[in-house]
Amino acid sequence: HQQGIIEDYYQDNLSLAEIAENLKISRAAVFSLLKRVVNKLEFYESKLQLLEKKEKLNKLLDKADLSEKLKEEIINLLEEER
Incomplete structure (x- = not known):
């Protein structure tokens, strides 16, 4: 689920609203998920370098x-x- 949203946003250049509409969730939920995933990736990158x-x-x-x-x-x- 998260990977699909990341791909939609970063690879397919879909807007938050488009992703939200496709998944039938709020734009805020998409934004929140993207923010959490990016934070998690940055955390792991800082640890693993x-x-x-x-x-x-x-x-x-x-x-x-x-x-x-x-x-x-x-x-x-x-x-x-x-």
């Missing part, structure tokens, strides 16, 4: 004296871990 770690890995790969093919393989392996 995944974005920062990914950026550091990318910088290290850029500096590494590796072939492009090997870099791609490493990136693919890291993506599979998710």
